[in-house]
Amino acid sequence: MQVWKFGGTSVGKPERMHSIRTLITADSGRKIVVLSALSGTTNALLAIGESLKANSDAEAHEKIDALKAHYDSFIKELYQTPEGLAKGQQIVDSEFGFIRSLTKIKPYTLKQEKELVAEGELLSTQMFQAYLDECGESSVLLPALEFMRIDADNEPELDYTEQKLAEMLPQHQAKQLIITQGFICRNPRGEIDNLKRGGSDYTASLIGGAIRAEEIQIWTDISGMHNNDPRIVKKTVPIRELTFDEAAELAYFGAKILHPSTITPARKYGVPVRLKNTMEPEAFGTLIATDTSDQVFKAVAAKDNITALYIHSTRMLNAYGFLRRIFEIFEKYKTPVDMIATSEVSVSVTVDNPENVPQIMEELRTFCDLEEPDYDQCIVCIVGNFSADREGIALKVLEAMRNIPIRMISYGGSEKNISLLIHGNYKAQALNALNEGLFGL
Secondary structure, three states, X not given: OEEEEEOOOOOOOHHHHHHHHHHHOOOOOOEEEEEXXXXXXXXXXXXXXXXXXXXXXXXXXXXXXXXXXXXXXXXXXXXXXXXXXXXXXXXXXXXXXHHHHHOOOXXXXXXXXXXXXXXXXXXXXXXXXXXXXXXXXOEEEOOXXXXXXXXXXXXXXXXXXXXHHHHHHHHHOOOOEEEEEOOEEEOOOOOEEEOOOOHHHHHHHHHHHHOOOOOEEEEEOOOOOEOOOOOOOOOOOEOOEEEHHHHHHHHHOOOOOOOOOOHHHHHHHOOOEEEEEOOOOOOOOEEEEOOOOOOOEEEEEEEEEEEEEEEEEOOOOOOOOHHHHHHHHHHHOOOOOOOEEEOOXXXXXXXXXXXXXXXXXXHHOOOEEEOOOEEEEEEEEEEEOOXXXXXXXXXXXXXXXXXXXXXXXXXXXXXXXXXXXXXXXXXXXXXXXXXXXXXXX
């Protein structure tokens, strides 16, 4: 069995849903099909929530009416029979009835917000599965809320998902297509929750790992992962193959096509992940697996809005325990560190979430001297095969970056990654310089 995931743009128009049906029925293999919300829906639902937070009920109802009008129009093009349209209208009316019921609960809480945001996936999957029924396809809707759960640390419980799917899937053995929701789940209290933005990729990987799928396919509107950011660099090329580690590095450091957590469950069970384009289904895309080609430089990605902290020991040399005390504070505030550079008495670190930086600095000052943090920084990540016996790797990278000030370098912690910290103003220049210097493009 394979797991196929389709994102918001892939299901964003009625004709796109028609195309997805053609794709998933082109062969007789059984599939679990994971769908995101229709493009624009999650943002529209969050905007409704903002109005409710501000007690602007009239404004919230206007936004609800506008979103429902979009869905009313959508289903008229999606379904092709009166019976199909009636079923689609029933789904839309029911879910928007629930959305309106949330406006009556005061005060508007985070619990209601998560229930509201989940409606995007609940709508898209029900509508699509009803469309498959209309077309006579062998399909069933399997609610993600019945098998997807996170723990108290907001981490997915893969064992729980594996157990539940092992119980549920045999009940639908005769069905070729299993439709389910991405992104949404339940928390330890049994309430509706989610895997954060972009979490539909994660859902697909968790399911793929849980059932030991033959392959996980992530369908978007781009033909696989590119060697650089095509929004900034004009000459980019698709990457045909990546290892799990390489793909994880690129996703974490800014490659938008893939959610950073997606690779983990697939890598755990060795399930290949293929990135495909719904607009060009014949294109090879990118295959992510255990072994790939031995190409030295594979790709470049960049992560924005980085904050750099500069920490100096108040003691002189041989200050053992210094690093431990520093990272205990970061752990206390659940703030992960992206890069680190050390000397005998100084440590520089970067974080991608500055929310807790003031509290972290306050505690660090009890035993450290601190410089003012640098905000608006950017981590540029170069991914490839950088084994220790290869010559000239760092030289080639630094030569390409010769006209750009570099504030920090991380090299050697991984054989797959070289990371450079620069000011965000140099991001475009750096990506283009590396594209020319490393790939000759």
